[in-house]
Each structure stands twice: as C-alpha cells, then as structure tokens.
Amino acid sequence: MANCTRCGACCASFRVDFSASELDTNSGSVPCGLAVDVTDNTSRMRGTDHVPARCAALTGKLGQKVGCGIYEWRPSPCREFDEGSDACNHARRRHGLPQIDSANFPIVTSPNIVLREPQPGDLGWVIQQHGEIYAREYGWNQSFKGLVASVVAKYQRDLQPEWEQAWIAEVNGQRAGSVFVVRKSKTIAQLRLLILTPQARGLGLGGRLTDEVIAFARAKDYKKLVLWTNQCLTAARAIYTRRGFTITHSELHEGYGSPQVGETWELGL
Numbered sequence: 001m002a003n004c005t006r007c008g009a010c011c012a013s014f015r016v017d018f019s020a021s022e023l024d025t026n027s028g029s030v031p032c033g034l035a036v037d038v039t040d041n042t043s044r045m046r047g048t049d050h051v052p053a054r055c056a057a058l059t060g061k062l063g064q065k066v067g068c069g070i071y072e073w074r075p076s077p078c079r080e081f082d083e084g085s086d087a088c089n090h091a092r093r094r095h096g097l098p099q100i101d102s103a104n105f106p107i108v109t110s111p112n113i114v115l116r117e118p119q120p121g122d123l124g125w126v127i128q129q130h131g132e133i134y135a136r137e138y139g140w141n142q143s144f145k146g147l148v149a150s151v152v153a154k155y156q157r158d159l160q161p162e163w164e165q166a167w168i169a170e171v172n173g174q175r176a177g178s179v180f181v182v183r184k185s186k187t188i189a190q191l192r193l194l195i196l197t198p199q200a201r202g203l204g205l206g207g208r209l210t211d212e213v214i215a216f217a218r219a220k221d222y223k224k225l226v227l228w229t230n231q232c233l234t235a236a237r238a239i240y241t242r243r244g245f246t247i248t249h250s251e252l253h254e255g256y257g258s259p260q261v262g263e264t265w266e267l268g269l
C-alpha cells in the first residue's frame with residue numbers, strides 16, 4: 001500500500017472481473033452503478049475494458065496522487081492484488097513508473113486523525129460532499145442533496161447545543177467525514193449525515209464517528225438512538241449492525257431518481 005496512493009497503474013491497466021454476488025444489489029458491497037454485467041454470474045468494474053483502461057472508481061492523477069472511490073467496498077480481485085508483484089510491476093512499467101522491490105517497501109506512517117466540532121465552512125462542505133459522492137457512486141439526483149441541505153439548515157437554525165452535536169473528521173489536516181446527532185424527542189436522539197470521503201475509507205473512521213454519537217447520546221441520558229438509511233449503503237449498515245442497531249421499519253421510495261429501500265434502525269441505550 002505504501003506506493004499505491006501515488007500510483008494507480010493496476011486500476012488503469014487490467015480488466016477487473018468478479019462474481020456478481022459481490023454487487024450491493026446481491027447483498028455484497030460493490031456499488032452496482034460502477035459495474036457492468038459480463039454474464040449472469042460475472043460483473044466487471046466499469047471502464048476497465050476501455051482503451052485506455054481506467055476503472056470508474058479510480059480518482060486522482062496516475063503516478064501522482066490517486067484513490068479508490070470505493071476502497072472499503074472494492075471487489076475481491078482488488079483486495080488480492082499484491083503491491084510489488086510481477087503484475088504490479090508490469091502495470092507500473094506500462095505507465096512509465098519505476099519498479100518496486102517487494103522486499104524493500106518504505107515504512108507506512110499512520111494517518112493523523114482528528115474529530116472536531118464544525119467550524120465556518122464545514123456545514124457547506126457536508127452538503128457538497130453528500131451531493132457529489134452519492135451522485136457519483138449511486139447516481140442519486142439533486143433531490144438528495146436538497147434533503148441534506150434542509151437537514152443541515154435545520155441543525156444550524158434550531159441547534160440545541162446541550163442536546164445536539166456534529167463532528168467533522170480530519171485526516172492529515174484535510175476534511176474527511178462528518179456525523180450529526182439531533183434531538184428527536186426528550187428520550188430519542190437521531191444520528192444523521194454520516195459520510196466519509198473515498199480517501200478516508202478503510203481507516204475505521206465510520207465506526208469512530210458512530211461511536212462518538214452513541215457515547216454522546218448515552219451521556220445525555222437519551223433512551224434510544226434512531227437513524228434512517230438506505231438498503232444499498234452496505235458499509236454503513238455493517239457499522240450499525242456491529243454496534244447493535246436493528247431495523248424496525250423499511251419502505252420503498254423513489255426519492256432520489258431510482259427505486260430505493262429506506263430503512264429505520266434503532267439502538268436501545
């Protein structure tokens with residue numbers, strides 16, 4: 001991994017085929033909007049069979065700074081691809097990048113993670129990130145961004161600091177995620193707007209933000225924590241499941257330009 005965030009050559013060299021069971025529509029994690037069907041049982045990362053190849057999930061500039069937009073949810077061939085392997089060096093040669101000696105990787109330094117209260121400009125960033133990330137990864141339309149804007153506006157307008165809180169996560173000094181907790185009633189708190197940038201995935205940050213909300217709600221003596229999400233958001237759902245949330249209601253809706261299953265989850269505190 002030490003070289004990967006400055007490389008991306010394999011994501012712009014090889015076809016990436018995987019079992020269709022890994023798609024989020026089949027209870028897997030790979031966003032179906034970024035894949036194409038090859039057969040009934042096989043899917044392919046979109047763009048990896050183009051000439052020149054470039055996976056639709058790859059962000060940034062090859063050989064300089066890159067990221068996988070679905071790092072936490074990437075398909076199994078990407079998880080199994082070894083830095084420093086023959087295939088890795090083959091891809092790097094193709095893109096004019098120096099060879100890697102697998103026995104001599106540089107040491108990876110830990111990212112510096114900070115969770116802090118919002119500062120001027122942060123709430124606008126939360127809206128913009130929701131709009132951009134969900135449009136790119138799920139094809140959601142502007143009505144979703146509008147919903148997020150209304151949640152943020154209400155938070156800002158009606159904030160009860162004793163009962164409500166928001167956190168912005170920073171990784172190495174850059175905004176990387178958010179989560180909010182708001183007061184639904186005297187006994188019920190609601191978790192909202194949990195999001196991570198693609199570059200911040202895989203660091204356990206989604207879990208840390210959720211844990212902050214749970215600890216805050218317990219400290220305020222709320223009896224229950226609720227949230228609303230969508231069935232396709234498998235990584236977030238896994239975080240909630242691991243912390244004991246359960247689904248209490250689900251319904252079909254057409255809110256963001258395609259049919260979705262909305263879900264209400266709750267956790268007794």
Ligand code: SF4
Nearest residue numbers: 004007008010083088
């Ligand atoms: S080609 Fe090798 S170094 Fe480059 S991103 Fe792929 S695994 Fe990492």
Ligand code: SF4
Nearest residue numbers: 011055057058068078
């Ligand atoms: S899913 Fe991510 S890791 Fe896999 S090829 Fe695409 S950009 Fe690379």
